[in-house]
Amino acid sequence: MLIMPELPEVETIRRQLAPLIQGAVIVGADTHWSSKFTPALDAVGATILNLSRRGKYLLFELDDGNELVAHLGMTGAFQIVAQHVAGSPSCAAHGPHTRAIWALDDGGQLIFRDIRRFGRLRVVPAGVYEDIPTLLTMGPEPLSDAFSGRSLHAALRGRSRAIKTQLLSQRPVAGVGNIYADEALFNARIDPRAHRIGPERCEVLASQIKAVLQTGIDNGGTTLRDYVDARGGEGGNQHELVAYGRAGEPCISCGNPLHSIVLDARTTTFCRTCQRR
DNA sequence: CCAGCAGCCTGAAAGC
């Protein structure tokens, strides 16, 4: 499975998973040996009260005052195995890419798979993110009123890096990754390498960030290759993409071929004609 | 404080 979980994909997983695990007691666990995943063992004994999201992070609220913080990295995915499974939970029993498994009191199991192991699991006191710098310094939720053209412009002030790099840093706004950054910048007609964005263009960009993320959620996320969500289904947002993954194909606005560059080690697709610095 | 960048990973695709 290849997935690229940005805010819409994580939100889709959250909505599907939440009703299946709320109120469940974690009665056992097993993890991959890496310290990226072993902290999952610390959740054993707790009850899952709620599942929320901050940017691209999933937050499992536990009844002992702690929080299980999950980041899906590039290829992470959650799945519920509903049928009763006898014996201790075992990652090895669920294929080569299972990195964590939690046994629930109803006999089911919550499974975290992650082929490339870019994901990470941690248990921290609720809301205490001192050891998770990206979460600690994360900007406002893009679909909240706290994020606006004004807040974006203020966040960019005094920074010198390219606008796309800023967006991916999670600091001006939470949850934007490579796909939706390219889409929003295309729709806002802003060159991803632009360094200075005035108040008016920040208004347009903020509006487009909200729009592409909301559309992504409405479509159940973007499916690349054989990505599947928590239900094993696939999203439909890939059919809406106008920039990401379309290098060499005609711009939907001017018809010229879209251009591809590498910006901060990330593939970046944009229109040289329509998008201005 | 900020900018820049190597490193982490593995399967798919491309190259030879």
Place this chain on the structure above:
DNA sequence: TGCTTTCAGGCTGCTG
């Protein structure tokens, strides 16, 4: 055909 190389990229942690 089969082996090797390249590519994908969110975040962390180090250096300057």
